[in-house]
Structures are given as structure tokens and as C-alpha cells.
Amino acid sequence: MITREHCAILDAGDPLAHCRARFDLPPETIYLDGNSLGAMPANVPARMKIALEEEWAQGLIRSWNDADWYPAPQRTGNKIAKLIGAGQDEVIVADSTSVNLFKVLVAATRMREGRRVILAERTNFPTDVYIASSVAQMTGCELRCVDPDEVLASIDETVAIVSLTHVNYKSGKRYDMEAVTRKAHEKGALVVWDLCHSAGAMPVHLNRCEADFAVGCGYKYLNGGPGAPAFVFVAKRHLPDMRQPLTGWHGHAKPFEFTHDYAPHAGIDRMLTGTAPQLGVIALEAALEAFEGVDLEVLRAKSVALGNLMIDLADQQLAGLGCTLASPRDASQRGSQVSLAHEQGYAVMQALIARNVIGDFRAPDILRFGFAPLYVRYIDIWNTVAELKNILETRAWDNETFLTRKSVT
Ligand SMILES: Cc1ncc(COP(=O)(O)O)c(C=O)c1O
Structure with missing residues (x-):
């Protein structure tokens, strides 16, 4: 009993127990929805005050250089990398999970020309299925959705990409990342993991599992705030070959040379598209301090x-x-x-x-x-x-x- x-x-x-004081929570409230919108870390308002009143209001455009705004997506990505078992310069903060999923699914499909199946599961979060369906239409692939228990057995030589959410949003059921990734690689497929419900909630071992790509959001267990920017992981071995479809200027090798032709950045920056939602990146970066020493x-x-x-x-x-x-x-x-x-x-x-x-x-x-x-x-x-x-x-x-x-x- x-x-x-x-x-x-x-x-x-x-x-x-001491970590609770790192958050600003209403005293009488029991908050069990950090898997939807994380609580606000107590240090964020002070950081935002500086970002607004000093860096934006006083620093103006100079703050892209002087306040180190420009490298914030890379810097914040490197902090997230430590939580998800990725190496430095394999993770960057950008866009939303849905947009990042689109980018990696198209890129991965291009790396498996000759194969036509994107394998996903029926109970996946809807955005994952909607995006995969659109990518399948655009790339001439077939989206094959199976029951969660059938995923492993359904990975065969026709499969180009396996696209799964590590922890299911509704049931909380967790895939064995290592086993799925191993089977996919044995059959010559690539794997895209959605880490929305795992990043910040448990150790994730992307590189130990030899994962190919991953995406995830900043506003759940990472506590980056409503609509916080998302992150994307690309294993270093894939960076030279991967061509993502949203070729905006921030993914260019030399954005400020303003050349006519697109040339992708050599590293993880190629996953960027346009200007970062800077205030959101700053809030997310500050929020990650809640994990210090954990x-x-x-x-x-x-x-x-x-x-x-x-x-x-x-x-x-x-x-x-x-x-x-x-x-x-x-x-x-x-x-x-x-x-x-x-x-x-x-x-x-x-x-x-x-x-x-x-x-x-x-x-x-x-x-x-x-x-x-x-x-x-x-x-x-x-x-x-x-x-x-x-x-x-x-x-x-x-x-x-x-x-x-x-x-x-
Ligand atoms: C598993 C999963 N993927 C993606 C999303 C949505 O991502 P975004 O709104 O950042 O595109 C959610 C939102 O709850 C989710 O649970």
C-alpha cells in the first residue's frame, strides 16, 4: 500500500529536488504537461530583458555581431547535442520540427535513389505523417504506414527511409532506437528519429545507435517557451552528401557574399534556411541552463x-x-x-x-x-x-x- x-x-x-527552484512555477499548481509546453526556467526573463532592452533596443543591428546573435543557433545546437548523444557541430537550432522533418526526409530520400518506400507508423504524431506524405508525393515515393508492432518486420530492401517518433506522443511507448536503426542499416535504409518526447526527458544516444538524422522541438522537455525553435541532427558522415531542399541564404557557404548561385555550407549550417527567430533562440539557450550539472x-x-x-x-x-x-x-x-x-x-x-x-x-x-x-x-x-x-x-x-x-x- x-x-x-x-x-x-x-x-x-x-x-x-534542488532543480525545481530553477523554474518559475505557480506554487499551488501541479504541472504534468511539460511534454506539451515545458515550464519556464527562472533565469529566462532576466536573459530576455537584456536581449530586448540592451541588445535589441540599444545594440540594434550591431548585436548580430557584438552580442553574438549570429552563432546562437549553432551554440544552442551544441548544448542540445550533449542531451541527445550527438557530437559537436552535428545539431543546429532552426525552424519548427515539421519544417526540419521536411528538410531531412527530402534529403534522406535523395540519398537513397532507386528505393521508393518511406516507412512510418500509423499512430505517429499527425505532422510526421502529413509531412512524410507530402515528401512521398514530391519525390515519387510511397508512404507505407504500419502498426507500431510491425515496424521492425516491415523494414526490407525496398525501404529508403524509416521515419519514427522515438516516444509516441499519445501512449508514451518508446522504440528501441538501437535495434530499429541496426535493422534499417542492415537493409540499406536510413532512419529519421523525431525526438520531441525524448530530448531533455531521458538520455538519448544518437551516435551510439549510429542514427542518421533526428529532429525535435524546443518547447517541451527543453523548456524553450511557446513556439520555441526546433533542432535538427545530421550525423557527420552524412553532411557532405546531404542536400536539403529549403536552400535559403543562411544555409549558404558564404551568406554575406550574396552570390547568385547556391553553394551549401560544408557543415551543419546547411540545415539552416532563413534568419533565425533570434529571441526564441536566446530563450531556448538560456532555458538549457536548467540542465547544468544534471x-x-x-x-x-x-x-x-x-x-x-x-x-x-x-x-x-x-x-x-x-x-x-x-x-x-x-x-x-x-x-x-x-x-x-x-x-x-x-x-x-x-x-x-x-x-x-x-x-x-x-x-x-x-x-x-x-x-x-x-x-x-x-x-x-x-x-x-x-x-x-x-x-x-x-x-x-x-x-x-x-x-x-x-x-x-
Ligand atoms: C512527436 C511530435 N512531432 C512533432 C510535433 C510538432 O512539431 P512542430 O509544431 O514544432 O512542427 C509534435 C508536437 O507536439 C510532436 O509531439
Whole structure:
């Protein structure tokens, strides 16, 4: 029997407990939606004040040089590289995940001429499927979407690219990156990993797994803020051969020579297109300071412990109340979230949010709870399940306010 006291003891022994103070969180709120929009690191406003009032207002155009704005996408990419097992100069910050996915999928398809299949999975995040579908149409390929359990067996010699999300946005199910990448390479295919739900939530070993390409967003576990720019990884061995399609001036070898013909930059800068969203890059770079001194294995251990606690408490407290587990019970197959299915999931989540317990809802029936190990506490899990139990027992969700859908869920 798990008790509230047990959760308090876990918090007292948490080696990452001190990291919570690195975030500016409303005191009475339990925030379990860092897998959608990360909390704001407390150092970001001061950095933004300087960026706005000194660098922009006073420095004006000079700040591209004098405040080192221009190399910020590379600098920030190198900081992210350390979190995802990439080398220096293999990661750069640019655009959105969707746009970066487009760039790497086209580039990868061009590197496998003669093969016609882009293999993806049916339950992938919609943008990944929409972009892959468009790339398939443009490049004369076929987009083949299979069930998650069929991915490994479906990789054969016809496949040019395997395009997968490392951790599924809805179920939190995690692929074995090493096994999938190995099989793809054995069959001569390249792999593109979407790391939106893994970067900053667990150690990722892109180079150890010999991954080819990866993309991911800056606004979830990396805490870069709403609409933060995304990142893109290209393994160094592929950089000389890869030609991405959005050949804007910032990807040029010498942008400020303003030549008529396009010549790609020799390194990761070739993944750039236009001018960086500089304020967003500055916020993301500052936000990454929250990871300073954090051992990613310790981060993962806490993430697993939070997820296991949520599942054990759901078993203990929610039996017979209409909730079923929609994430793998086995932590080795899970990312940093636990999803529960309930037929009134939307209204139940709204009722929770009204009580200051913030998760989110994904159609048709999924309640998502994300655990950002830098700021989520064990006691938060206890309180969340207690509120959920009360909402389900009293049918507090059965109220017009909670049943009416808002545009962002
Ligand atoms: C797995 C995954 N990929 C891509 C995206 C969207 O990326 P963006 O809006 O940066 O294009 C999301 C957003 O939640 C996501 O979960």
C-alpha cells in the first residue's frame, strides 16, 4: 500500500529536488504537461530583458555581431547535442520540427535513389505523417504506414527511409532506437528519429545507435517557451552528401557574399534556411541552463520512478472508476509520460485543470500526464491521483463547463 508519507520520503531523497527552484512555477499548481509546453526556467526573463532592452533596443543591428546573435543557433545546437548523444557541430537550432522533418526526409530520400518506400507508423504524431506524405508525393515515393508492432518486420530492401517518433506522443511507448536503426542499416535504409518526447526527458544516444538524422522541438522537455525553435541532427558522415531542399541564404557557404548561385555550407549550417527567430533562440539557450550539472541517467531514473508511481497509484486508487492504462507498464518501453484512457477523458481533464492539476487530453479518450523530472515531485503524483479519484467518484466532470471543448486540448 503506497501512502502519502511514502511519496514525501521519496521527495526528501530525490537527488534532483534542488532543480525545481530553477523554474518559475505557480506554487499551488501541479504541472504534468511539460511534454506539451515545458515550464519556464527562472533565469529566462532576466536573459530576455537584456536581449530586448540592451541588445535589441540599444545594440540594434550591431548585436548580430557584438552580442553574438549570429552563432546562437549553432551554440544552442551544441548544448542540445550533449542531451541527445550527438557530437559537436552535428545539431543546429532552426525552424519548427515539421519544417526540419521536411528538410531531412527530402534529403534522406535523395540519398537513397532507386528505393521508393518511406516507412512510418500509423499512430505517429499527425505532422510526421502529413509531412512524410507530402515528401512521398514530391519525390515519387510511397508512404507505407504500419502498426507500431510491425515496424521492425516491415523494414526490407525496398525501404529508403524509416521515419519514427522515438516516444509516441499519445501512449508514451518508446522504440528501441538501437535495434530499429541496426535493422534499417542492415537493409540499406536510413532512419529519421523525431525526438520531441525524448530530448531533455531521458538520455538519448544518437551516435551510439549510429542514427542518421533526428529532429525535435524546443518547447517541451527543453523548456524553450511557446513556439520555441526546433533542432535538427545530421550525423557527420552524412553532411557532405546531404542536400536539403529549403536552400535559403543562411544555409549558404558564404551568406554575406550574396552570390547568385547556391553553394551549401560544408557543415551543419546547411540545415539552416532563413534568419533565425533570434529571441526564441536566446530563450531556448538560456532555458538549457536548467540542465547544468544534471546526470541524464539520474534524470531517467527519476522519470521511471515517477511513471511507476503513477501506475501503481492508479492501480491502487482508481480500480472500477473507468480508467485504463494506455501506456506500457514496463518502464523500459516507456518514455516520460503515463496515459490513462477514460471515455469522458476531455471533461475529466478539464475538471482536473480546474483544480490546478494540469495534464492534457488527446482525442479520442486519452488523459496524458508528462513527468519532467527536473521539476515534478513524487507528492505531485499522489495529489494528482487523489484528485482524479475524487473527480471520478463524484462525477465532478459531468458539468457543461468541462464537457464543452476548447480549441487547444
Ligand atoms: C512527436 C511530435 N512531432 C512533432 C510535433 C510538432 O512539431 P512542430 O509544431 O514544432 O512542427 C509534435 C508536437 O507536439 C510532436 O509531439
